[in-house]
Amino acid sequence: MEKKSYTIKDIAKMAKVSRGTVDRVLHNRGKVSEDALIRVNEVLEKINYHPNLIARSLKNSKDYYVAVLMPDYQSDAYWKTCYKGIKDAAKEFKSYGVSIDLYFFTMSEAGSFMESFEKILEANPDGLVLVPAFSQEAKEVYQVCDQRSIVYSTFNTPPEEGVEATFVGQDMVQSGRLGAELLHLLDKDASKFLIVHINDEEFENAIHLQKKEKGFRAYLSERSDIEILRLSIQHSDLQDQQAEIRKFLKGDSNISGIWVSSSKAFAVAEVLRDLKLKTSLVGYDLIEENTRFLEDGNIDFLINQNPRSQAFFSVAHVAEKLAFQKEMPEEHLLPIDIVSRENLIFYLNNKRNRTKLLI
C-alpha cells in the first residue's frame, strides 16, 4: 500500500556502487564499467525511479528572470485581463525564484515591438513570454532567443506556421464555429445573420479575425442556407462606430442574429437597446462593458477567450521549464467557454481557474 520514494542513495546501496556511479548512469555521461551499468539499470527498472524535483530545483536554485512582451494594457480591457494573469503567475512563481518584468508595445506600431524587445535583451532574461502580434518581427525575436538560449512561449496570437514556439491560446476557427452555432440555437428558424467586425487593426492584418469568420461561415454553410451579411467598421471612435451600426440596422430590419467578432459587442448592444430591437447578439470577452449588457439581456452569450488563463499559462510554462526542467508543450489550447448571465460570475475574478502543469 505505502509506496516509498527511492533516492539516489538508495539505488547506490541496492546496486552496490557509489552515488556518483548512479548519477553517471542516470545522466549517462559515461565512465561506468559494464558491470556496474548492468547492476544499476537492474535496480532502476525494478523500482521505477523518479527524481525528487524539489531537491533538483533547490540544487539549481538560481534566480530566473522572465520578461513579458505584450500590448499596452492601459488602452484595452482585454489586455488588462491578460495583465492580471501575468501578475498572478508572478505571484505564484515568486517563491520558486522566478521574477517577472513586463514590457509593452503599441498594437499600431510594429516599431514599438522591436524597441521593447531591445530593452528586454539589455536586461538579459532567462525566459521570454510574448504576444507575436507582428509575425515578421516575431521571427527575428525567435531567432535571437534560440541563439541566446532564452526559453520562450507565446500566447493569444499563434506564431507563424513552421515556428516551433510554445503557443497558449484558442482555436480561432472553432471559436467562429461556436459563434455561429449559438446564434443558430437561439433562433432555429433564422433567415439572416450579420457579422460585425469592429477592430483597430486592418482586417487584412488580423489573421485571428479572418480565421474566426471562416469558422463562422463554415458552420452555417454545413447546415442551413441562412443569408450572411457583413459589416466591417474601421472607426476608432465609439460614437462613429455606433452611428454606422445604427444606419445599417435601420436599413435592414429582419436580421435574426448578430455576431460581433471582437470584444466590441457592447457597442452593438447599446444600439439594439436604443432601437428596441430584440435581435440575438453574441460577442466575445468578459469586459465590463459587455457583461453589463449580458446581465441586462441585450447580449445573449459572450464567448470567453480566457485571456487571463492564456497569459497565466504562457508564463507558467516558461517558469516551470526554467525552475523544474519541465517540458513545454508545443500547443496548449484552452477551452472556449460559453458565458451567459447565469454562469458569468464563475468566470469573473476566478483566481483559481488555473492549473499545475503535468510533469
Place this chain on the structure above:
Amino acid sequence: MEKKSYTIKDIAKMAKVSRGTVDRVLHNRGKVSEDALIRVNEVLEKINYHPNLIARSLKNSKDYYVAVLMPDYQSDAYWKTCYKGIKDAAKEFKSYGVSIDLYFFTMSEAGSFMESFEKILEANPDGLVLVPAFSQEAKEVYQVCDQRSIVYSTFNTPPEEGVEATFVGQDMVQSGRLGAELLHLLDKDASKFLIVHINDEEFENAIHLQKKEKGFRAYLSERSDIEILRLSIQHSDLQDQQAEIRKFLKGDSNISGIWVSSSKAFAVAEVLRDLKLKTSLVGYDLIEENTRFLEDGNIDFLINQNPRSQAFFSVAHVAEKLAFQKEMPEEHLLPIDIVSRENLIFYLNNKRNRTKLLI
C-alpha cells in the same frame, strides 16, 4: 529591474545577527533580545521576505500518504471521470513525495462508506479526500480526522452546514438557474418546461438535486409564467426509465423544453429522437452517452460539472497543504461550463484544465 530573492542568511547579515536569531524571529519562538528583534523586523519589513518553498519542503521531505474515499467508479461514467482526476493528481504530486490510494464505497450502502473508512484508518494516512455522500457518517469521519490531525478535503457533495471542511465543487442552485436560462434562451416564447429527475438515490436524500431544482424554478419564476411539469423516475433499468418517459411525453405533447437534472439526459434524448420530437433538451455531464446525442443535435446543451477538476483540486489542496504547507481554501467553486457541440472537444480529455494553487 532584477529582483533578488533574499535568504535567511542575507537577512542575518543585514540585521547583524546570526541565522538562528532570524529563524527565531520568523517563527516567533522567543528567546530573542528586544534589540535583535527590532533590527530583524526592520530588515524584514524592508525586503518583504518570502521563504523559499522548495528548500522548505526539501527539509520537511517525507513521504506523505493520502487516501481517497469515493463511490465505486466502475458503476458510473461520472465517477470514472473523477477517477481520472485523482489519477492525474497522483501523477502530478508523485515527484513531491505524495502517494495516493483509492478506497471505494457503494452509493446505495451507507455501511460500505464506513467500512472503507475503517480500512483507510488502518493505513494511517496523512491526508484524506472524500465525497461525503452520507452526511451523518461523514460527520464521524471529520471528527476522527481532526482528532488524528489528518488533513482532509471534500468534493462533489458539499459537507453539511457548519462543518469547516474544504469543499471543491459547484454551486448547485446556480447550476439549476443556468439550466432554466438555457432552455429559456432556446425558446423565448416557451409556455411549458419539464423537469426530469432520474436518479439512483431517493430524491429526499439527494440534496444536490433538490438545490438544483430550486435554482431552476427560481430563475423561471423571476421572469416568466412558464408552466413547469415534473417527472421523477426511480427505476434503475434504462428500459423502464425510457418507457416512463415515453408515456409521459405522449400524454403531453406541447412541451417546449426538458431539463434533466442528472447525467441521464441521453435516456430522454433517445426517446425524443424515436418520437421525432424537436423539443429542446438540456442535461448534465460529458459522459459518452450524452456527448453522442449532443453531437447528433438531440441534446442542445450539456452543463459540465467538471468532475475531473473537482477531484483533481480536492487532492491538490490536500497534497499541497502537506508538502508545501499551503493554506487550504474553505470553498473552491468551479465554473459551471456550458457545453455545445462546437466547444465540446475542449472539455474532453483536457489534461491541462487544471491549476497550480495560490500560495
Place this chain on the structure above:
DNA sequence: TTTTTTATTGTGCACGTGCACAATGCATTT
C-alpha cells in the same frame, strides 16, 4: 573571586541532487 544559573546567540547537520574533484585499481612502460 569563583561557581552556578539564566538569557541570548551562534553553529552543525540533514533533506536529495548534481557537479567537481579526489581516490582507487589496474595495465603498460621504463
Place this chain on the structure above:
DNA sequence: AAATGCATTGTGCACGTGCACAATAAAAAA
C-alpha cells in the same frame, strides 16, 4: 621493481530551511 598513464569509482560540497544543540555573555549565587 618502480613509475606512469588511464579507466573507473568514491567523496565533498552547495543550494535554503528548520531544528537541535553548542557556545557565549551576563547576572546571580556561592
